[in-house]
Amino acid sequence: MPARRPGPADSVEGVLRLAQALLKGGRYEEALGPLRQATKLVPGHPAILNDLGMACLFTRRLPEAVTWLRQAIAAKPSVARTHFNLGLALAQTGDSEGALAAHLRAVALDPRLAEAHGRVADILLRKGRRADAAAAYERAASVAPESTFGQLCQAKALAARDRPEEAEVYLRQVVAGEAASGEPPRWRAEAHLALANLMNEAGRFHDAAHSFECSLALAPWQATAYQGLVSSRRLTEADRPLVARIVARLEAKDVAERQQMTLHFAAGKALDDLGDYTGAIEHFDAANRIRRTLSAFDRGYLEGRIGRFIGHYTRELFAESAALGDADETPVLVLGMPRSGTTLIERIVASHPKVRGGGELVFWNEQGSAWADAETGKLAEAAPRIRAEYLQVLRSVGPVALRVTDKMPFNFLWVGLVHLLFPRARIVHCRRNPIDTCLSIYFTQFSQSWGYASERGDLVFYYRQYQRLMDHWRAVLPPDRLLEVDYEEATARPEETARRLVAFIGLPWDPACLRPERNADAVRTASKWQARQPNYRNSVERWRHYEPWLGELRELLAPAVSAACR
Numbered sequence: 001m002p003a004r005r006p007g008p009a010d011s012v013e014g015v016l017r018l019a020q021a022l023l024k025g026g027r028y029e030e031a032l033g034p035l036r037q038a039t040k041l042v043p044g045h046p047a048i049l050n051d052l053g054m055a056c057l058f059t060r061r062l063p064e065a066v067t068w069l070r071q072a073i074a075a076k077p078s079v080a081r082t083h084f085n086l087g088l089a090l091a092q093t094g095d096s097e098g099a100l101a102a103h104l105r106a107v108a109l110d111p112r113l114a115e116a117h118g119r120v121a122d123i124l125l126r127k128g129r130r131a132d133a134a135a136a137y138e139r140a141a142s143v144a145p146e147s148t149f150g151q152l153c154q155a156k157a158l159a160a161r162d163r164p165e166e167a168e169v170y171l172r173q174v175v176a177g178e179a180a181s182g183e184p185p186r187w188r189a190e191a192h193l194a195l196a197n198l199m200n201e202a203g204r205f206h207d208a209a210h211s212f213e214c215s216l217a218l219a220p221w222q223a224t225a226y227q228g229l230v231s232s233r234r235l236t237e238a239d240r241p242l243v244a245r246i247v248a249r250l251e252a253k254d255v256a257e258r259q260q261m262t263l264h265f266a267a268g269k270a271l272d273d274l275g276d277y278t279g280a281i282e283h284f285d286a287a288n289r290i291r292r293t294l295s296a297f298d299r300g301y302l303e304g305r306i307g308r309f310i311g312h313y314t315r316e317l318f319a320e321s322a323a324l325g326d327a328d329e330t331p332v333l334v335l336g337m338p339r340s341g342t343t344l345i346e347r348i349v350a351s352h353p354k355v356r357g358g359g360e361l362v363f364w365n366e367q368g369s370a371w372a373d374a375e376t377g378k379l380a381e382a383a384p385r386i387r388a389e390y391l392q393v394l395r396s397v398g399p400v401a402l403r404v405t406d407k408m409p410f411n412f413l414w415v416g417l418v419h420l421l422f423p424r425a426r427i428v429h430c431r432r433n434p435i436d437t438c439l440s441i442y443f444t445q446f447s448q449s450w451g452y453a454s455e456r457g458d459l460v461f462y463y464r465q466y467q468r469l470m471d472h473w474r475a476v477l478p479p480d481r482l483l484e485v486d487y488e489e490a491t492a493r494p495e496e497t498a499r500r501l502v503a504f505i506g507l508p509w510d511p512a513c514l515r516p517e518r519n520a521d522a523v524r525t526a527s528k529w530q531a532r533q534p535n536y537r538n539s540v541e542r543w544r545h546y547e548p549w550l551g552e553l554r555e556l557l558a559p560a561v562s563a564a565c566r
Contacts, residue, residue: 356398
């Protein structure tokens with residue numbers, strides 16, 4: 001029988017007893033009424049406001065959840081758990097910075113709150129701050145060392161510190177052990193998920209698929225494991241049951257919006273593999289309708305920023321500021337638009353025995369905004385510190401390597417700053433058919449949400465600003481510092497491309513660079529499966545499958561091709 005709704009004459013005690021009973025029974029929708037009434041009967045009560053915020057969170061009323069939880073914090077700022085709950089709500093809205101701040105405040109108030117340390121670590125890891133994430137995972141593990149969650153965090157710390165073999169041993173112990181009484185199944189499900197991701201990065205896709213399925217068996221409501229399953233291989237007709245499971249999960253009533261986004265991306269990828277391009281684009285469009293709500297894109301800000309870089313970094317500035325530079329030749333920056341082939345190019349270069357691959361390092365993204373427009377005198381004062389910190393990052397990747405790659409695509413924004421500080425650094429610019437590049441961004445769920453990625457018109461605008469800046473770097477940099485490599489050329493003539501790359505970075509030829517798919521380094525980008533395939537060319541001119549749905553992206557087609565498609 002449904003619980004009786006309290007009337008205005010009900011006592012505070014009766015309303016609260018009813019609300020608590022409903023919350024304990026997981027009947028969050030029914031609890032909303034009594035809790036709202038309780039806030040009127042006892043205005044500003046922090047515990048009631050927190051409970052109402054959590055009931056809104058569980059019923060996917062995210063703006064309301066944030067509002068009530070902020071009110072609870074205003075009423076009593078010293079409660080760590082309320083800050084933690086606010087972090088959960090903000091994360092669901094896509095506000096990762098707000099979520100990080102809330103979780104950090106929670107652990108400042110209560111250092112014993114293990115899950116808050118773990119949430120901090122998860123956010124830092126998505127940002128690419130692997131060392132900071134590892135430290136946060138270790139703090140979580142030290143708080144709850146005997147729990148499944150604590151052991152999971154210890155394994156995640158090992159993975160974040162690039163100790164995958166130790167992490168795998170630890171994770172297998174976690175998933176094989178008995179759960180402690182009262183522990184939620186989600187931690188063991190997450191351990192299977194972490195194990196699957198570790199094996200995916202290592203190219204062990206069959207083992208990864210098994211672990212993704214084990215994770216789903218414990219937590220069938222999650223979306224991330226479905227995304228992992230479809231991204232770990234190219235699907236065939238035999239995988240139709242998996243597609244049906246994803247669609248069925250999408251149709252369930254308890255799927256949060258961000259999980260819907262992940263499932264739509266997974267369904268789109270699956271149907272693309274199966275050649276159902278109409279069905280695929282419907283799911284990709286649905287995913288991007290959700291993603292575009294997670295972060296804004298300011299065209300004017302980007303255009304102004306690019307203009308400032310072009311005006312600031314001139315040949316004259318480089319000549320006048322030569323004393324700022326260091327002769328170290330270690331850095332090799334592999335950059336360009338996301339999904340332009342940076343993973344392939346890095347793996348070709350990093351297959352050389354004198355090179356180590358650093359992956360997508362966040363150093364310049366973190367330093368660039370502070371120093372890209374700085375007055376030369378201030379930059380000169382900070383230059384030794386900035387150089388030393390960057391070289392420390394590179395040396396942590398390759399202590400004795402002659403070259404270390406940094407394949408953060410967005411380093412194209414910071415080329416001028418990098419060249420001032422490291423004039424001997426090599427810069428490899430990866431180019432790919434612009435329509436294929438933008439569609440691939442549109443089709444891919446990244447660890448972070450970029451405001452421009454979910455609207456065709458915004459993608460065109462962003463791409464043109466990127467082209468504008470790269471045209472400038474091409475004009476002002478010495479030609480022996482910048483090499484441009486086309487993805488289509490790299491896949492059509494791999495040996496010619498590999499030889500050009502090795503010569504450009506100033507090393508003798510090594511035939512290992514012809515087999516980047518054998519490179520044992522972990523792959524942490526969206527190209528995990530493709531990077532392990534010999535000379536993968538299925539992505540060349542992929543846009544032709546989606547020609548009816550290009551919309552504004554058609555503006556990026558070459559004129560002759562565009563005319564032929566009319």
